[in-house]
Amino acid sequence: MLKHLKNFWKAVRRLSGDDAYDRYLEQYAHSHTHDDGDACAGPLSRAEFFKQWQNQKWNGIKRCC
Template identity: 50%
Template sequence: MFKNLILKKLRHCWHLIQQLSGDSAYAQYLQHHADFHASTVDAPAALSRKDFYKLWQDQKWTGVKRCC
């Protein structure tokens, strides 16, 4: 039982690390695309993992991101 509790906590910590680092961003994008765009007739195809992360990085680092 103690072992299961530790494994559960470790999985939770790993999930949080993935969320904070952006590792799960592509999976979330695919889930969103399937939920909201699959029923649309003229919906664009989902981006590849490479294209998604390139777009994600470009959006993150393009433009002024500071106050001064």
């Protein structure tokens, strides 16, 4: 039963976008691992990530006509 509740909660968080930053960090860690020693600036902070996410969502024309 607990497994089903955890899976349900995980689905709710994904649908609502609540886990967006967690998924960003996972993707960042996966795609920014370099063996050649390239220094990256590091991932965005939670506040920077959500500010960028909101700007992408709401900036620009969002209508059909």
